[in-house]
Amino acid sequence: MSVEDGTYHALLARHDAMRLRRRLLSPGSGPDGGTGTRPPAGGPYDGAADQRTIMRHLDLVAPFDELITHLYRALFARHPSLRSLFPASMEFQQAHLARAFWYLLEHLDQPERIVETFTQLGRDHRKLGVRPAQYAAFETALCEALRVRAGEHWSEELQQAWVRMLRFGVTAMVRGADAALREPPCWRATVTGRRLYGPDLAVLRVRPHEPFRYRAGQYAALESARLPHTWRPYYLAGRPGGDGELEFHVRRTGPGGVSEALVRHTAIGDEVRIGPPKGNLTLGEEPRDELRLVAWDTGWAAMKALLQEVDGRVRPAFEHRTHRTHRVRLFLGVEAPAEVYDAEYLTGFERSRPWLTVVPVTGGGPGESPYDGLAREVIRGGPPTTGRTLVAGPPAMVRTVTAALVHAGVPAERVHHDPLPSGTLRVRPDDRGWAHE
Structure with missing residues (x-):
């Protein structure tokens, strides 16, 4: 992509963000421009009330894996071009979305935590090629999935609670994406070193093509050219500001995934992509x-x-x-x-x-x-x-x-420590960790 193309797409993304923000914050606009599902701009969002409503009727739409299957089926049926933004296998993506739903449900009564987490999530999702206006298509697909799962027990009250919850998170994501428009959505990097410790562990050194700024203790997602649109998080293993190279420790956790591609099929000179740095495992003031x-x-x-x-x-x-x-x-x-x-x-x-x-x-x-x-x-x-x-x-x-x-x-x-998968309302056990798939 040329510099001119990059500038154009940045301006387009900003326009999309502004348009969606106006829509999210305007009273009386539903997912298709109909009945309002959000309080007037400036009014407080009663997340605790929506939390009670959704949990009271959770059995109507659970389990989440079936709800999410219907959601993506509706999304791709209405917008086939969006399928190219996702990996070939949707299993990890569906589990990721389920954890996001559980996180929202568990923290609706703590809006400041949702804002912090989803602002970072919006910044991070730029690497996937997601444009802010596409969140509206996702909302419409969610409403369709709720109707299918709830069947005759579907109600306007239940749908509005779900949509308000989703919009609260999406608003933070849009703002996070918009605030990060001056930085790349992801960084291309060339592998400069590879050291194996046995068959299932590799220490990789990579050199980003553009400056990559982070804090000690943070992590970043990696994508292998062998698995487009498939990202996994790994900690950065060096103090920032050294020779410009980054170090990642990758444990192979199973066949066919990102970790296997990085450990067994990545060589010096290969290219990977790196997502924005994330994480709270950092030092504060001078340690005492x-x-x-x-x-x-x-x-x-x-x-x-x-x-x-x-x-x-x-x-x-x-x-x-x-x-x-x-x-x-x-x-x-x-x-x-x-x-x-x-x-x-x-x-x-x-x-x-x-x-x-x-x-x-x-x-x-x-x-x-x-x-x-x-x-x-x-x-x-x-x-x-x-x-x-x-x-x-x-x-x-x-x-x-x-x-x-x-x-x-x-x-x-x-x-x-860094955020963990939801514990109380988890979809399924997942102890594979930040540095694992």
Whole structure:
């Protein structure tokens, strides 16, 4: 695409965003321009009321996988061209949408959390080629799917509650996409390094074709040229601002997916695409007292970046003799010794940093989850009385460690991790983690 084409499409996307925003915020406009399903502009959205309505009638449209199947069938029947925006297999996309619906349902009484999450989601969805006006087509398809699932029990009240919920999330997504128009929707990058640790784990180094700015501890989605429109998130494993290259740790989790394409079929010189950086697993102000980092397997990538960030802050303080007493403890868990990787780097890093203590953890006790062993090590000797704990790894591990810390008396606000798949109202178990498919 030429620079002129890129400018044109950016202006077109901005126009679409402005037009849809006016429609979303105007009273009296339904999905097809009919009956209003949103309160007047400026009026508060009573998400808790819609939450009660939807949950009261949830059995009419559940299970979500069937509702979503009808939704996409209606969407592609009305707009066949939209099918090209999605991967060949819709399974992951349908599960992703189900989690988004559950997240909305669980947090309708906490609108600020929805705004924060869906603003980022709108920014991220630009890499898929989604234009703001296409959200209206999605809304119409949702209404059709609700009618099919609810059948004779369908009601205007139920549909309006669903549409208001969807529009609340979409409004945040449109604003997030519009605010990010000055940055690329995604970054092309060339693979410059590939190191295998066994048959199922690769450390990839890539060089973006344009500057890619992120914070230590964040993650980004990758797309392989072998699987267009299919993206999976992986942590960035280096401190920002180095030589311009990025490092990703990829564990192969199954056949035919993005992780297999990256681990087994990606070579130096190949091209990948990178989505915008995301995540809240970052350092705040100058760390004081004790900082605890807890990782499982490729969650180490996030901790590697954070350790480099801490080192960059601590080293000048040592040189100027202004360093305050500070300790960092890294708890690094794997299921079996054979899965330990990048050990040479970590050993050398720890040896020259007196402020760092590494606690390796392998597996768990008989009849228990391996994550239980990691949780025991984290709280061994009593819970931390000061400082923060940052946790990265599969959702089941994050839940186990977080629960152990809170049960031991650590305030929940001092335990940080990236958002997890919905827990209470989850569609199906999914413990594959941020760095996995």
